Amino acid sequence: MATDFKSIPLIDMSPLLEKWDHPDMAQDEGVGQVVRQLDQACREAGFFYVKGHGIPVSLMKEIKSITREYFHQPYEEKIKIKLSAATGYRGYQRIGENITKGIPDIHEAIDCYREVKHGMYGDLGDVMQGSNIWPSNPPNFKQLMEEYIDRCTDLSRKIMRGIALALGGSAEEMEGEIGGDPFWVFRIIGYPAASISNGHDKADNDVGCGAHTDYGLLTLVNQDDDIVALQVRNKSGEWISAPPIPGTFVCNIGDMLKILSNGIYESTMHRVINNSPKYRVCVAYFYEPNFDAAVEPLDMCLQKTGGTKNFEGAVYGKHLEQKVNNDEEHSEVTLAMDISPLLEKWDHPNVAQDEGVTQVVKQLDQACPEAGFFYVFYRELKHGMYGYLGEVMQGPNIWPSNPSNFKQLMENYIDLCTGAFLCKLQSFDIFAVSIRIKKLYNIVADLSRKIMRGIALALGGSADEMEGEVGGDPILDLANNWLPCCIHLGWHDKADNVVG
16 A cells, blocks of 8 residues: 655666576575565555666666657658557557546557457457558658567566565466566656746646556656656655656556455556656656456455455456556547538528538537637626626636747638637648748638528527527637647637527
8 A cells, every 4th residue: 555655765676587497596685675566665655766767778778768759750751550449459540649537638649559459358359359550651660669568578577576576475476377478568758848938937727647546567767867856646645746866767566466455565656747848858667467358356455354355356457458448448539520511502592402511410410529629718808798607707808929830820720710610620730831831721711601591400409500699709718728739719609608
């Protein structure tokens, strides 16, 4: 059970690695010292640093360097290996697509898993079926990462033998049906630099990765040497920083080890907040049980905890698939939609009967239930504009001073767009159009009004259902979300309208 730890211990693994497969390793004095340190760290913090791990520091640095090189490429290059259900949830996720407890994480990543072939685990492996998709640039990315994964797998197995001894079992206790053929998960992660406005760092809840526990056995984290971002929560709820120690891994235990130990070892909540002005990279390797392992509290751990199971058992692969599916269900849904039929007929008396318009309306009806998370600007409300009703929203927008032309561009863009629908429209890259090349498409001048007419039809009303007293004089908001090429312009009803 985690304690009110104030720091994370450092363990030298070299004595364990020297004797990891020796028949009498449990009797070795050096191994015994490592085992006692592992036991204390897993009981008190669930986190520990590892040195003397045998993986060349030069390789650890090279992995971080090539990761940074990949993420600094244009978005169009990175998205070539986009993650999807069709890829077995392997590939690139842009900023905001990974979800923790319903909130988008402020990081981009490549997700990788051990290969799952068709029928390898029966029906259990269907969701995760596939091989990893690696970028072609940088050219040696795949080779370097696969070598690194092999080394991390080997190191993790050896550390787990020490943890097995720490729990009072044999060195092989976590192998065989539990972890003799271990699955692994590998995440290559990039965290944007902190956004600074008016001299203040971004808010603490604007997190790179939300508070969570890992769901396997053991995690090895290779983080940038000069940025403090990883935080671990102790028993009192304090967030304790895990500052980088060059040449070490930060290790932590996961949910599956918590179950196996019957709670003797606790998987500890942690999060990432990058308040640095620099882009941060982190490469996390997750050592897991066998994909089809039925994970239950070990008998030796039951005896130490009163004989009662404190946790329900879990089939690891099913647990993983539920986690993956849960993230997918809450991630941003991108719907490519050709709305030209609606724009052609938007003011036609028989717009609702047009076949092309009907197709767009069906797509709108599908897309509208989805939601997002945004930084929000509102149309200015002056004192007394709507009587007492507007007092809460009263005031002008506060624009950043840098970039210097930010305010002018955004205000021009709002005037032109009068709002835009949440979903991404085909060939409609708002960020690139309005910010990067600083030109505005006049074609979107009344786009929002026309889309809202389609939404009105999707709801079963007339095309002008959302106009008049509802939206004839709309309140507009501009929301620059965390994704690198999406700005949301929202169309709201009138501030003095009673909505029922």
